[in-house]
Amino acid sequence: MLQIDGSYGEGGGQILRTSLSLAAITGQPIAIANIRANRSKPGLAIQHLTAVRAAAAICQAQVKGDAVGSMQLEFIPTCRAIAGSYIFDVAQTTGAGSAGAIMLVLQTILLPLALAKGNSVVTLKGGTHVPWSPPATYIELVYLPILLQMGVQAQMQVKSWGWYPQGNGEVELIISGQSTPLKSLHLVERGNLQAVKGLAVATQLPAHIPQRMVSRAENLLREAKIKTDIQPGKMRGIAPGAGITLVAEYEHSLAGFSALGKLGLAAEKVAEMAVEELLAFDSTGAPVEEHLADQLLLPAALATAASEYRVAEVSTHLTTNAWVIEQFGIAKIAIAPDTKIVTISPTGIS
Ligand SMILES: Nc1ncnc2c1ncn2[C@@H]1O[C@H](COP(=O)(O)OP(=O)(O)OP(=O)(O)O)[C@@H](O)[C@H]1O
Known part of the structure; x- marks a missing residue:
């Protein structure tokens, strides 16, 4: 059984999720200790427990330690991930509604199901737009458009928006499984910034809220001489909420920046937060932003050939996720401190 130390580096939930994905892909039994040891409330939170249950369902794993607050987990797959129809609901994990981040659950099961034979339809219920998660x-x-370049075929539809704290959002994910390895990724040069696209959304709030986010973002970006196409939308959701995601489309890369509204925060301010992050990233010249940087390691480690990408920032999420992947012996990962180029050399799955 492979032993993983959950307190390594960042010591957060990603160590667990990447380990679960790799266990479901390789069939490798794992034992994780010190789960989320570096967080103020360590151990499995609802989002993490939902990810454990989801990963266990797709590779029919035997699990010990799957309880809220648990800092130890044993996860023994009985097979590699199997395509199918699945429903994962954070409310079923808790017995009550929750805004547990379902995009992190999605990321746990996406690659295992994309590499499985056959198609999968996955419904996820919980928080769709919540802090500290994509x-x-x-x-x-x-994320999905970049993965598509690597050969991962998955479409997602947000059916209902779930904000903190009520959650109760819903997405449907359709994955075309292929049982073939992924293509490598090369994002060292990004080319010119062609446009900033995006979506500003509100649920159960007046239509002027998303419109004001769009106007403010477009004005700021036009001042910076950037072409824009940002759409406002009034969407379904059980509670009031608002947010914006901006996507910088470079010739060879994509980078995303999001901000969430909250009571007392002007719609214009939410737009400014996302634009500020985008402009700060743009000035680095890098093709890959901080969040995508840690999220691309796993698909790159599963590719047929070496990948390389240049990041704006070397975060502890990046270095920690690289360490987790190396524990499974499926890739060697190097991060050059001067150029910030990440090189992932897959060694294959036995
Ligand atoms: N605004 C954002 N846009 C895209 N990705 C994001 C954003 N914020 C966070 N992420 C991503 O969400 C993930 C969060 O990982 P992290 O280890 O912090 O896990 P966590 O399960 O949320 O738990 P913890 O509570 O332990 O921090 C990382 O992959 C990070 O890049």
Whole structure:
């Protein structure tokens, strides 16, 4: 059984999720200790427990330690991931509604199911746009399009938006499984910034809220001489909420920046937060932003050939995720401190 130390580096939930994905892909039994040891409330939170249950369902794993607050987990797959129809609902994990981040659950099972034979339809219920996780719009407009370049065929539709704290959002994910390895990724040069696209959304709030986010973002970006195409939308959701995701479309790359509204925060301010992040990233010249940087390691480690990409920032999420992947012996990962080029050399899955 492979032993993983959950307190390594960042010591957060990603160590668990990447380990679960790799266990479901390789069939490798794992034992994780010190889960989320570096967080103020360590151990499995609802989102993480839902990810454990989801990963266990797709590879029919035997699991010990799957309880809220648990800092130890044993996860023994009885097979590699199997395509099928699945429903994962954070409310079923808790017995009550929750805004547990379902995009992190999605990322746990996506690659195992994409590499399985046959198609999968997955419904996920919970928080779709919640802090400290990729918003569903980011997954749809940035993460999945980049994965498509690597050969991962998956479409996602947000049926209902789930914000913190009520959650109760819903997405449907359709994955065309292929049982073939992925193509490598080369994002060292990004080319010119062609346009900034995006989506500003509100649920159960007046239509002027998304419109004001769009106007403010477009004005700021036009001042910076950037072409824009940002759409406002009034969407379905059980509670009031608002947010914006902007996508910088470079010739060879995509980068996403999101901000969430909250009571007392002007719609214009939400737009400004996302634009500020985008402009700061643009000035780095890098093709890959901080969040995508850690999220691309796993698909790159599963590719047929070496991948390389240049990142704006070397985060502890990036270095920690690289360490987790190396524990499974499926890739060697190097991060050059001067050029910030990440090189992933897959060694194959036995
Ligand atoms: N605004 C964002 N856009 C895209 N991705 C994001 C954004 N914010 C966070 N992420 C991604 O969400 C993931 C969060 O990982 P992290 O280890 O912090 O896990 P966590 O399960 O949320 O738990 P923890 O509570 O332990 O921090 C990372 O992959 C990070 O890049």
